[in-house]
Amino acid sequence: MTDATAHTPPLLAAHGLSFARNEQAVFGPLDFAVESGEALLVQGDNGAGKTTLLRVLAGLLRADAGEIEIEGRRARSRERSHAIAYLGHLPALKADLGAVENLEFLCGLHGRRPRQTIAGALGIVGLSGYEDALARQLSAGQKKRLSLARLWLSPAPLWLLDEPYANLDLDGIHLVNRMISAHLQDGGAALVTTHGAYAAPPVRTRELVLGGGDA
Numbered sequence: 318m319t320d321a322t323a324h325t326p327p328l329l330a331a332h333g334l335s336f337a338r339n340e341q342a343v344f345g346p347l348d349f350a351v352e353s354g355e356a357l358l359v360q361g362d363n364g365a366g367k368t369t370l371l372r373v374l375a376g377l378l379r380a381d382a383g384e385i386e387i388e389g390r391r392a393r394s395r396e397r398s399h400a401i402a403y404l405g406h407l408p409a410l411k412a413d414l415g416a417v418e419n420l421e422f423l424c425g426l427h428g429r430r431p432r433q434t435i436a437g438a439l440g441i442v443g444l445s446g447y448e449d450a451l452a453r454q455l456s457a458g459q460k461k462r463l464s465l466a467r468l469w470l471s472p473a474p475l476w477l478l479d480e481p482y483a484n485l486d487l488d489g490i491h492l493v494n495r496m497i498s499a500h501l502q503d504g505g506a507a508l509v510t511t512h513g514a515y516a517a518p519p520v521r522t523r524e525l526v527l528g529g530g531d532a
């Protein structure tokens with residue numbers, strides 16, 4: 318009761334969150350929380366609603382019911398845009414811009430983590446030497462790596478990662494797990510959708526399984 322840490326609100330909390338299409342439930346009602354330093358592994362079969370949940374949390378779709386809180390406060394779109402970095406299925410890249418130009422553009426939009434540089438981020442994701450390569454000339458895995466560089470540069474504490482391992486080779490899978498581990502050690506949190514636990518990052522992890530009794 319006197320322990321101040323006991324009252325620290327989770328980085329993200331959802332209460333009674335549900336989403337339906339054409340009056341058919343896609344997921345929910347869901348109740349879950351993710352603390353700073355934790356990952357939430359969102360699992361479920363194809364079509365279970367994993368992508369839909371991340372899009373609702375990111376504010377790209379509107380929930381039918383329920384509340385989303387960030388650090389204990391109801392999250393409106395402004396709070397979410399500051400707190401959340403979303404890595405979707407498709408790389409959010411400008412096809413006709415180079416790798417560095419893409420990152421400059423995205424950092425201009427979303428800000429940049431202090432002490433991180435674009436050159437450093439490209440090095441971390443294994444794209445040194447591709448600074449001027451146009452996004453449309455990159456392979457699917459290289460595009461994913463460029464999206465990961467954008468994620469690494471983001472100042473947002475909460476990462477929403479939809480199938481972050483897709484299109485990556487083994488080295489890329491380890492890269493994602495190293496990035497998640499470092500982000501969580503730094504006080505961040507991550508929601509990660511995956512079809513299997515095979516690639517789960519070695520961090521403090523909660524699980525949320527969608528489909529067949531969601532909550």
Ligand SMILES: Nc1ncnc2c1ncn2[C@@H]1O[C@H](COP(=O)(O)OP(=O)(O)OP(=O)(O)O)[C@@H](O)[C@H]1O
Binds near residue numbers: 361
């Ligand atoms: N744009 C859309 N319009 C209509 N229905 C959609 C749309 N996107 C997804 N759905 C439906 O919503 C449900 C949940 O889809 P979602 O993409 O969230 O599942 P998922 O768990 O991410 O699946 P996967 O593992 O295949 O990526 C599915 O039944 C899907 O057909």
